[in-house]
Amino acid sequence: xxxxxxxxxxxxxxxxxxxxxxxxxxxxxxxxxxxxxxxxxxxxxxxxxxxxxxxxxxxxxxxxxxxxxxxxxxxxxxxxxxxxxxxxxxxxxxxxxxxxxxxxxxxxxxxxxxxxxxxxxxxxxxxxxxxxxxxxxxxxxxxxxxxxxxxxxxxxxxxxxxxxxxxxxxxxxxxxxxxxxxxxxxxxxxxxxxxxxxxxxxxxxxxxxxxxxxxxxxxxxxxxxxxxxxxxxxxxxxxxxxxxxxxxxxxxxxxxxxxxxxxxxxxxxxxxxxxxxxxxxxxxxxxxxxxxxxxxxxxxxxxxxxxxxxxxxxxxxxxxxxxxxxxxxxxxxxxxxxxxxxxxxxxxxxxxxxxxxxxxxxxxxxxxxxxxxxx
Numbered sequence: 242x243x244x245x246x247x248x249x250x251x252x253x254x255x256x257x258x259x260x261x262x263x264x265x266x267x268x269x270x271x272x273x274x275x276x277x278x279x280x281x282x283x284x285x286x287x288x289x290x291x292x293x294x295x296x297x298x299x300x301x302x303x304x305x306x307x308x309x310x311x312x313x314x315x316x317x318x319x320x321x322x323x324x325x326x327x328x329x330x331x332x333x334x335x336x337x338x339x340x341x342x343x344x345x346x347x348x349x350x351x352x353x354x355x356x357x358x359x360x361x362x363x364x365x366x367x368x369x370x371x372x373x374x375x376x377x378x379x380x381x382x383x384x385x386x387x388x389x390x391x392x393x394x395x396x397x398x399x400x401x402x403x404x405x406x407x408x409x410x411x412x413x414x415x416x417x418x419x420x421x422x423x424x425x426x427x428x429x430x431x432x433x434x435x436x437x438x439x440x441x442x443x444x445x446x447x448x449x450x451x452x453x454x455x456x457x458x459x460x461x462x463x464x465x466x467x468x469x470x471x472x473x474x475x476x477x478x479x480x481x482x483x484x485x486x487x488x489x490x491x492x493x494x495x496x497x498x499x500x501x502x503x504x505x506x507x508x509x510x511x512x513x514x515x516x517x518x519x520x521x522x523x524x525x526x527x528x529x530x531x532x533x534x535x536x537x538x539x540x541x542x543x544x545x546x547x548x549x550x551x552x553x554x555x556x557x558x559x560x561x562x563x564x565x566x567x568x569x570x571x572x573x574x575x576x577x578x579x580x581x582x583x584x585x586x587x588x589x590x591x592x593x594x595x596x597x598x599x600x601x602x603x604x605x606x607x608x609x610x611x612x613x614x615x616x
Contacts, residue, residue: 247296252304261310267293271322271403274332275383282473286336287383294404297397307337322403330434355567441470456536461528462493558606
């Protein structure tokens with residue numbers, strides 16, 4: 242396949258609908274996006290690319306709104322191919338109001354073939370086709386118009402090879418009997434793309450130093466991050482422009498009772514106090530006045546010998562199964578999930594065991610390992 246693909250520019254609803262009609266009967270459609278996200282929470286769509294293995298269509302979302310035909314193509318229709326899909330799904334949700342489904346993420350597919358779990362698109366194409374793609378426009382300004390010929394070619398190449406790559410990946414996954422695994426993983430990616438509001442209250446769990454806080458401080462941090470997530474979406478601001486995680490952590494650690502105490506927290510700026518100080522103090526106060534039985538449990542220290550011992554036992558199970566399958570261990574279970582299992586075990590709480598195909602491969606070994614690790 243040449244590195245000078247046929248490109249069709251779309252900047253009218255009629256052209257978009259005509260392209261949809263042309264690919265509606267295809268088995269698969271490759272998709273990609275270019276977007277801008279320097280000063281907003283939501284991505285600003287700059288370009289939508291798609292191809293069914295022939296020409297590459299480049300849609301200008303600044304000039305044309307998503308049509309009903311394209312929306313149906315995304316939400317129903319043929320199988321959609323994306324590489325490292327998570328941010329692209331946000332772009333489609335913002336521009337089209339839907340996310341592509343059914344979906345295959347070719348990066349996830351490559352991970353299930355025992356390759357680098359986070360292989361980039363250019364390496365993926367080289368791996369399966371032998372072609373080396375240009376990298377010159379990686380940091381291009383995609384909002385400028387008109388796009389240069391180099392930009393258009395770069396954008397087209399981001400989708401033009403995906404159909405060929407997927408054909409080979411699919412055959413390899415079928416030989417390993419892992420197509421159902423990929424289908425389940427990609428369905429979860431689509432499901433997660435629609436859970437932004439629900440995820441707000443879980444953001445605090447990403448904090449690696451959460452174990453250093455008391456239960457009351459943990460609850461304060463949970464409330465602060467839940468508020469921040471909702472506000473960044475409502476105000477359409479990057480998280481750091483409103484308030485960083487590390488600042489919210491410091492506030493939860495200090496548990497300030499008034500503006501003076503809040504001002505003494507490291508990195509809390511006067512502008513934050515003026516704009517949102519009362520809200521932050523109210524959230525901390527809510528956590529301060531909760532009954533003890535309403536607080537989350539204290540978290541065990543990952544530095545403690547018993548934590549390390551249990552974690553090592555679980556990692557041994559995961560690593561052994563990963564070696565058997567020829568997969569990277571993190572494809573089977575992330576460290577965060579392993580640590581959640583250790584915490585639940587040490588606190589005598591219900592175990593958050595993996596589900597689906599991962600559970601079938603791992604749970605018996607994980608449970609056995611935990612039974613052999615007394616609390």
